[in-house]
Amino acid sequence: MATHTYVHTLTxxxxxxxxxxxxxxxxxxxxxxxxxxxxxxxxxxxxxxxxTVNRSPLQRRSFLYGETQEGDVILFDVRxxxxxxxxxxxxxxxxxxxxxxxxxxxxxxxxxxFQPRHTSQFDAFPPYVRTAVTRIDxxxxxxxxxxxxxxxxxxxxxxxxxxxxxTTQYADVLPLRDTAVQRAGQLLPGTxxxxxxxxxxxxxxxxxxxxxxxxxxxxxxx
Amino acid sequence: MxxxxxxxxxxxxxxIATTYSHAANxxxxxxxxxxxxxxxxxxxxxxxILASHALRCDPGDADVQMAVGVLHWTRTAQLSASLQAAPxxxxxxxxxxxxxxxxxxxxVTAFKRSIAANPxxxxxxxxxxxxxxGVAKQGAxxxxxxxxxxSILRMADYAGGPTRHARHRMPYEPHADDxxxxxxxxxxxxxxxxxQGPPLLDAKVLWELGYKQKxxxxxxxxxGVRVTVPxxxxxxxxxxxxxxxxxxxxxxxxxxxxxxVQGAMPVDFVRFLREKNxxxxxxxxxxxxxxxxxxQEYFSSFIAREAATQANIETVEHLYGYVPPLSPLxxxxxxxxxxxxxxxxxxxxxxxxxxxxxxxxxxFARDELLSNPWVxxxxxxxxxxxxLVVDMLSAITSLPGSPTQHLHKDVGPLYSTDGATPxxxxxVFRRLRSVLGPPPGDPARLAAHMEHFQDAFFPDQxxxxxxxxxxxxxxxxxxxxxxxxxxxxxxxxxPGAKHAEYADAARFPVWHPWELTPDQYIAAMTHxxxxxxxxxxxxxxxxxxxxxxxxxxxxxxxxxxxxxGLLPLLLRPWPLTHTCTP
Numbered sequence: 143m144a145t146h147t148y149v150h151t152l153t154x155x156x157x158x159x160x161x162x163x164x165x166x167x168x169x170x171x172x173x174x175x176x177x178x179x180x181x182x183x184x185x186x187x188x189x190x191x192x193x194t195v196n197r198s199p200l201q202r203r204s205f206l207y208g209e210t211q212e213g214d215v216i217l218f219d220v221r222x223x224x225x226x227x228x229x230x231x232x233x234x235x236x237x238x239x240x241x242x243x244x245x246x247x248x249x250x251x252x253x254x255x256f257q258p259r260h261t262s263q264f265d266a267f268p269p270y271v272r273t274a275v276t277r278i279d280x281x282x283x284x285x286x287x288x289x290x291x292x293x294x295x296x297x298x299x300x301x302x303x304x305x306x307x308x309t310t311q312y313a314d315v316l317p318l319r320d321t322a323v324q325r326a327g328q329l330l331p332g333t334x335x336x337x338x339x340x341x342x343x344x345x346x347x348x349x350x351x352x353x354x355x356x357x358x359x360x361x362x363x364x
Numbered sequence: 365m366x367x368x369x370x371x372x373x374x375x376x377x378x379x380i381a382t383t384y385s386h387a388a389n390x391x392x393x394x395x396x397x398x399x400x401x402x403x404x405x406x407x408x409x410x411x412x413i414l415a416s417h418a419l420r421c422d423p424g425d426a427d428v429q430m431a432v433g434v435l436h437w438t439r440t441a442q443l444s445a446s447l448q449a450a451p452x453x454x455x456x457x458x459x460x461x462x463x464x465x466x467x468x469x470x471x472v473t474a475f476k477r478s479i480a481a482n483p484x485x486x487x488x489x490x491x492x493x494x495x496x497x498g499v500a501k502q503g504a505x506x507x508x509x510x511x512x513x514x515s516i517l518r519m520a521d522y523a524g525g526p527t528r529h530a531r532h533r534m535p536y537e538p539h540a541d542d543x544x545x546x547x548x549x550x551x552x553x554x555x556x557x558x559x560q561g562p563p564l565l566d567a568k569v570l571w572e573l574g575y576k577q578k579x580x581x582x583x584x585x586x587x588g589v590r591v592t593v594p595x596x597x598x599x600x601x602x603x604x605x606x607x608x609x610x611x612x613x614x615x616x617x618x619x620x621x622x623x624x625v626q627g628a629m630p631v632d633f634v635r636f637l638r639e640k641n642x643x644x645x646x647x648x649x650x651x652x653x654x655x656x657x658x659x660q661e662y663f664s665s666f667i668a669r670e671a672a673t674q675a676n677i678e679t680v681e682h683l684y685g686y687v688p689p690l691s692p693l694x695x696x697x698x699x700x701x702x703x704x705x706x707x708x709x710x711x712x713x714x715x716x717x718x719x720x721x722x723x724x725x726x727x728f729a730r731d732e733l734l735s736n737p738w739v740x741x742x743x744x745x746x747x748x749x750x751x752l753v754v755d756m757l758s759a760i761t762s763l764p765g766s767p768t769q770h771l772h773k774d775v776g777p778l779y780s781t782d783g784a785t786p787x788x789x790x791x792v793f794r795r796l797r798s799v800l801g802p803p804p805g806d807p808a809r810l811a812a813h814m815e816h817f818q819d820a821f822f823p824d825q826x827x828x829x830x831x832x833x834x835x836x837x838x839x840x841x842x843x844x845x846x847x848x849x850x851x852x853x854x855x856x857x858x859p860g861a862k863h864a865e866y867a868d869a870a871r872f873p874v875w876h877p878w879e880l881t882p883d884q885y886i887a888a889m890t891h892x893x894x895x896x897x898x899x900x901x902x903x904x905x906x907x908x909x910x911x912x913x914x915x916x917x918x919x920x921x922x923x924x925x926x927x928x929g930l931l932p933l934l935l936r937p938w939p940l941t942h943t944c945t946p
Contacts, residue, residue: 144756144774145739157768163584165773166621167576180559180582188556192578206586208624212635215628215739217613217746222621226717226769228390229762236764239641242719243733244774245743245752252755252775256721 144220144244157227159208159216165223220244259283392422393768399431403438411435426481430488433474436467437495443467444498471495563588568615576619584620591616593627593738600630600731605741614746628738633730640727641759716766721758728757 178192207227208216218224229238244252261283264272272279288298395418402411415435418428443464447457472495478488554573559566559582567583570576583589591613597603605613616623713719722728734754744752 145743161620161622163589163620163622164577164580167580178578178581180578182559182561188558191559192556206584206589206620206622208589208622209586210624211626212638213627213629213631215625215736216622217617217625217739217743218622219617220774223773224622225772226713226760226762228768229716229764229766230390231764235642237761239638239759239761241637241722241733242756242758242760243754244756245740245747246755247747247749248751248753250753250755255756255774 144242145215145217157230158210159227160205160225161208161218162223163206166219166221261286390768392418392425393427395421396425396427396431400427400434403431403435406438408435408439411438424477424481426478426488429474429478429481430491433471433478433488433491433495436471436474437491437498439467440464440471440495440498444501468495468499564612564615567619571615571619579619583616589616589620589622590624590626591742593625595627597738598627598630600737603737605738610742610745613742617742617746623742625738625742628736629732633732637727713760713769716763717760717769718763719758719760721756724757733757 178194181191181193184191184193210216229236231238246252258276258280260276260279263282264275264279267275292298395414399411399414399418402408402414411431412435415428415432418425418431422428443460447460447464472492475488475492475495479492556575556578557569557573559569563582567579567588570579570582591609593603597605613623613625740752744750
């Protein structure tokens with residue numbers, strides 16, 4: 143599901159987003175096969191309440207304009223057919239923006255709209271291998287960037303979260319200091335100068351003691 | 365002066381006078397709408413005038429080409445009647461055939477252009493198919509015309525499906541029209557209930573019973589898709605959505621696909637965002653220059669993130685002291701589908717319309733956006749999930765003059781490789797509450813295909829599990845449960861299981877964590893807290909199955925209808941609706 147947050151008032155005149163209702167579940171052509179309209183005044187069985195109308199396929203196309211005031215939000219299924227309206231304003235600064243935010247189940251991955259970053263070695267793989275290693279190459283890219291930053295004396299460990307978030311339980315897993323320290327060691331095998339590593343660990347320790355009562359073990363103070 | 369003539373005059377002036385693309389586009393679309401109405405009403409002379417003006421304003425507009433196509437199509441229908449009435453060898457017939465060919469070619473050309481301009485709108489594809497069928501029928505009636513008409517058919521290059529672009533973007537199986545004729549869904553839907561209102565409740569009943577199109581017709585009006593947040597509940601920290609209202613919201617989302625939540629975002633916050641956006645953008649634009657072109661150029665370079673682009677602008681400014689004046693937005697610019705090349709953080713959504721990711725910092729990491737009490741509970745109810753993940757946070761900005769966007773869906777099918785599980789895509793966001801089975805002796809022939817994600821069940825696929833006899837294949841295109849079964853067994857699918865025959869999947873030997881007796885089958889698989897399970901190393905959720913007795917569910921392929929008509933349905937109770945609420 144997606145949300146559109148409108149920061150401008152959009153009326154019919156100012157061309158709001160247009161939706162085809164029901165198109166998330168049906169093809170537009172299939173929607174157009176429904177040639178009945180509901181008649182609340184009709185008496186009798188359920189069938190009597192639906193009157194057949196004679197319309198051409200083109201006349202059956204039904205759009206709905208999502209007219210909004212500022213502060214309105216449109217929630218929509220990402221599979222619904224829609225289109226943004228034109229911006230009829232003429233001033234050079236009269237751009238029109240909306241905030242777009244999608245909420246999904248945790249297993250859903252939008253592989254269509256934006257491309258993840260990859261390493262330069264990714265290009266050297268043949269296409270079928272590229273498909274296979276898409277996900278792990280992203281991890282490699284991140285690791286390479288972190289290593290380069292660490293070599294440039296950037297506190298990479300301090301930039302990263304000290305929580306381990308369990309996406310199956312939707313909970314933070316604590317304590318995490320050991321994991322983070324281990325990660326720091328893995329990240330910088332022989333690349334980070336010793337003082338920087340110690341400083342990173344000290345900072346990590348200071349952060350950790352803020353949200354955990356667990357005492358550090360001996361030997362981990364560096 | 366008639367009303368249409370007045371509109372014609374005014375819009376002609378507007379079209380000529382305008383220097384902005386969007387105005388020309390809007391005028392063209394207005395012309396096209398009028399032309400379409402005239403053509404559909406049989407007034408072809410008015411339609412021809414209006415269509416010609418529409419073409420002058422914006423020949424690249426899909427609606428304009430649609431109107432032109434309908435104009436010629438209507439004329440072919442008129443000529444077709446006269447062709448059938450006259451002897452094929454008469455001079456009148458030959459003249460009519462010449463005209464018929466002329467208009468058919470133009471209709472096909474216009475519809476193809478309309479499809480090219482907007483591959484997502486199936487109306488043009490439907491219309492093109494109508495022309496093709498008419499031409500084919502005409503060729504069958506008069507064999508002497510076959511030579512002329514076959515060339516039209518070749519020109520149409522229409523394989524009964526959507527356009528090449530649409531296929532590429534959303535690779536689906538045969539077009540809905542191809543399978544519509546085979547649908548017998550109405551044969552086993554329960555009787556229509558008497559609706560007594562309110563519409564929202566009625567629509568929910570219709571939807572649950574299977575009358576989904578009627579539910580859409582009933583509920584999805586301009587007022588029906590709106591929910592208003594009460595004034596006293598608009599405080600982000602203290603406001604709350606009543607459960608009944610969240611249920612309403614979820615119902616509207618389920619039926620219509622979208623809902624307008626009025627007042628969900630605090631106005632102060634919205635104005636703060638707008639001001640910040642304006643200041644930021646203006647400052648960045650001012651670094652280059654002023655004017656519409658520079659705004660567009662700024663966004664383009666911002667999105668492209670190519671040093672060369674940026675360097676070029678700066679070089680030009682350095683050398684000449686100014687940015688050379690260029691034309692405003694191209695009035696006939698259409699989004700090229702190659703422009704949708706996925707970028708990392710920025711992309712073009714249509715002419716003059718840009719989307720860029722927002723950082724999860726400062727004003728964009730606020731509760732108003734991420735845990736809004738008027739957004740999140742409704743979505744959680746609609747998606748049947750306690751936990752939701754924000755997959756995208758971005759801003760879409762349309763520049764002044766940007767034309768109407770093309771129709772589109774924001775995502776493609778869940779599984780790019782399969783046409784086998786379309787129904788899954790419908791139910792993947794919600795638990796499946798009920799299952800409709802076909803009447804005995806009348807196999808379900810649902811129009812299930814990738815585009816509309818119908819629910820379709822072929823229980824026969826389960827009958828022969830573990831046995832040597834192959835299961836009968838459902839009439840393609842169809843959905844089948846066997847695919848789900850293989851996935852739920854946490855085993856990858858067997859080779860060929862995603863093919864249309866499905867026989868391999870049905871013969872899959874050890875398939876299921878549940879023990880089934882031969883008189884049972886699994887009728888629904890999408891019950892789980894987080895929807896369908898699509899792999900991973902941990903076991904799939906186990907509360908997903910609905911084991912249903914096999915009684916009355918024996919299907920016989922190749923039987924189009926019971927010889928007794930509806931009698932079998934009338935002679936027994938209706939046991940085919942199985943409610944399965946976890």
